[in-house]
Amino acid sequence: MTTQNDRLLLNAYIDGELDPEHALEFERRLADNAALANERRRIEALRAAIGERLPREPASLTLRRRVAALVRPRFPDWRTGWPAMAASVAIAFAAGTLATLVAIGPGVREPVPELLVASHVRSLMASQPVDVSSSDRHTVKPWFNGKLPQSPRVVDLAAQGFSLVGGRIDVIGLTPAPTLVYRVRQHVISLTALPASDRAAAPIRPIDGYNVAEWTDGPLVYWAVSDVAVSELDNFAKAFRAGEAQP
Amino acid sequence: MDREDSKTRFANVVMPYLDDAYGLARWVTGNRADAEDVVQEACLRAFRGIGGFAGGNGRAWLLTIVRNAAYDWLRKNRPAAVVHVDDLEAVERAQLTGAEPAGDNPEAALIARADEAKLEGAIASLPAVFRDTLVLRDVQGLDYREIAAITGVPIGTVMSRLARARGRVIAMLGADK
Numbered sequence: 309m310t311t312q313n314d315r316l317l318l319n320a321y322i323d324g325e326l327d328p329e330h331a332l333e334f335e336r337r338l339a340d341n342a343a344l345a346n347e348r349r350r351i352e353a354l355r356a357a358i359g360e361r362l363p364r365e366p367a368s369l370t371l372r373r374r375v376a377a378l379v380r381p382r383f384p385d386w387r388t389g390w391p392a393m394a395a396s397v398a399i400a401f402a403a404g405t406l407a408t409l410v411a412i413g414p415g416v417r418e419p420v421p422e423l424l425v426a427s428h429v430r431s432l433m434a435s436q437p438v439d440v441s442s443s444d445r446h447t448v449k450p451w452f453n454g455k456l457p458q459s460p461r462v463v464d465l466a467a468q469g470f471s472l473v474g475g476r477i478d479v480i481g482l483t484p485a486p487t488l489v490y491r492v493r494q495h496v497i498s499l500t501a502l503p504a505s506d507r508a509a510a511p512i513r514p515i516d517g518y519n520v521a522e523w524t525d526g527p528l529v530y531w532a533v534s535d536v537a538v539s540e541l542d543n544f545a546k547a548f549r550a551g552e553a554q555p
Numbered sequence: 556m557d558r559e560d561s562k563t564r565f566a567n568v569v570m571p572y573l574d575d576a577y578g579l580a581r582w583v584t585g586n587r588a589d590a591e592d593v594v595q596e597a598c599l600r601a602f603r604g605i606g607g608f609a610g611g612n613g614r615a616w617l618l619t620i621v622r623n624a625a626y627d628w629l630r631k632n633r634p635a636a637v638v639h640v641d642d643l644e645a646v647e648r649a650q651l652t653g654a655e656p657a658g659d660n661p662e663a664a665l666i667a668r669a670d671e672a673k674l675e676g677a678i679a680s681l682p683a684v685f686r687d688t689l690v691l692r693d694v695q696g697l698d699y700r701e702i703a704a705i706t707g708v709p710i711g712t713v714m715s716r717l718a719r720a721r722g723r724v725i726a727m728l729g730a731d732k
Contacts, residue, residue: 318718320714362694365577378602
């Protein structure tokens, strides 16, 4: 016979919430009450099953970024929080769509930086900002081979605080382009390689709330897009350029 | 407290417990997308209120805010899920007075073998206040005092909710052979 009160005490006993005196007393009751002892085994089996097999899901990278964005003074009125962020994302999307439409018109120059920012924002809204997820450049670089005619330099910048997350392929205008993803603290940096043009690289500039850096390296121009500060993006660009490429 | 101080405190008090916050919100709302919205809303409240955080247990403080935000969401979007707790507990008391129901005591081995889908389904089907008490204790490992603070009820109520939540899950797993 198990009373409701016994059940409460049993649960508290299993959870280690009884003081030593009551715990001892309860152990004596357990010893000569078979029904209570069985109930104890069931509860312990349940706790073990929950501990071993109940799936646990961590907060996604997207959620982490959404929360981190709440405290970033990117918006004039941070109290508007998510609606403001949603609006800026919507604008970035609109800009991206518009730019694509413009890009396929004849003789119109592609606004590449806007397209890159739109790709960056889109990747942040996906559950994973990368298609190949690895912090090992020897995994990431070969992934691009065979998918694209030109694979990018992949530089290990962990020592400088920028950890490699992986890579994906963005389509910029109509050009598939390899994109590497690095993370610094809670921030993501998208680094895209495109064929170089004869235009001189512009200094770091803000576009739709993101900072965009570009530099030319032989046949490729590298574009870095992130919400990190200008100085930090500049450090990233310098570290990447100075870094040793995978042979 | 200026904005920089608030940011630093937020980074120290809130960010480390984002997984716990999301886990609780997911169990209350029942799905990912709504759980993420709830956590976002809760974190915004936490950021605004971080000046009032007296120090100490950041995890319990954040989970209190998350639970409130999640219940606001439930009341708005799933009003039927928020059964009046007094009604619920009166019904439970009537059912559980005295002896246990005969023949309804599954073997512990059967409980131990329950697969993850059954386990998840049984917990998900609990009434909201029983479910979050069980999740806070058995999934997130908080003690009774913390759970009492988070759910805003006396420790005795935590004990009875937890006993009933576990009893119900065990009965469901046992019935499902």
